[in-house]
Amino acid sequence: MKQQDDRITAYIEKSADFAQPILKQLRETVHAFCPDVEEGWKWSFPHFMYRGKILCSMASFKKHCAFGFWLQPEMSDSYGIFKRAEEGGMGALGKMTALSDLPDREQLGAYILEAMALTEQGVKPRVLTGKAEKPALKVPAELQELLDQNPQAKSVFESFPPSHKKEYIVWIVGAKRPETKQRRLEQTLENLKEGKSKEWKYGR
Numbered sequence: 001m002k003q004q005d006d007r008i009t010a011y012i013e014k015s016a017d018f019a020q021p022i023l024k025q026l027r028e029t030v031h032a033f034c035p036d037v038e039e040g041w042k043w044s045f046p047h048f049m050y051r052g053k054i055l056c057s058m059a060s061f062k063k064h065c066a067f068g069f070w071l072q073p074e075m076s077d078s079y080g081i082f083k084r085a086e087e088g089g090m091g092a093l094g095k096m097t098a099l100s101d102l103p104d105r106e107q108l109g110a111y112i113l114e115a116m117a118l119t120e121q122g123v124k125p126r127v128l129t130g131k132a133e134k135p136a137l138k139v140p141a142e143l144q145e146l147l148d149q150n151p152q153a154k155s156v157f158e159s160f161p162p163s164h165k166k167e168y169i170v171w172i173v174g175a176k177r178p179e180t181k182q183r184r185l186e187q188t189l190e191n192l193k194e195g196k197s198k199e200w201k202y203g204r
Contacts, residue, residue: 004039005040005041007041008039008041008046011023012060015060016060016062018097018098019065022060022065022096022098022099022101022102023058023060023065025099026058027046029108029109030112032109033109034050034055034112034113036051037055038050040054042054045058045060046058050115050116050119051119051120053070055112055115055119056068056069056112056115057091058091063095064096064097065096065097066091066093066095067092067093067096068091068092069111069115070115071118071123072092072125073125074123075111075114075115075118076114078110078114079104079111081103081107081108081111137165139165139169140169140172140173142172142181142185143168143169146185146188147192150189153193154192156192156193157192164197164198167198167199168198171184171198172184172185
């Protein structure tokens with residue numbers, strides 16, 4: 001095993017009794033499949049570096065251990081071990097409380113090799129925000145028809161930021177009666193010809 005970081009050795013020794021064999025085996029497996037790995041310390045828990053980049057990391061908590069790959073979003077998960085993350089907890093393998101919770105050594109080794117290859121290729125991890133992409137604003141057919149008939153107004157409308165477009169769209173769609181909608185369409189067209197947003201009186 002390559003040079004060990006004393007901070008990681010101390011971290012393992014100070015961990016709970018159940019956690020120590022898990023962390024030791026994870027450490028040994030990483031070194032076995034990535035002989036050039038460098039041990040490091042970031043964010044108060046152990047990391048394993050490869051070619052100057054984070055390859056993977058592990059951590060110990062009061063009741064469980066965690067292990068994860070920096071490039072997990074880009075990895076194939078060919079053996080389905082990442083599904084354990086559905087159990088909750090930090091990392092890719094879920095909450096591990098015993099050696100039996102660890103994946104097969106050869107399978108985990110294959111993941112380490114894949115992470116190494118991605119690192120060598122210069123792949124960067126995607127940022128997963130969990131936020132769904134907002135759908136594009138849908139212009140009401142009546143307003144679109146008016147805009148198509150009035151190029152100047154259409155140009156002004158299309159130059160507006162989404163917030164200004166939304167103000168007009170919500171205002172028009174919110175009309176409960178046909179005559180109300182018609183008046184709002186006419187007012188919108190007049191405002192657009194003058195380059196005005198819906199709330200132009202308020203400086204918005």
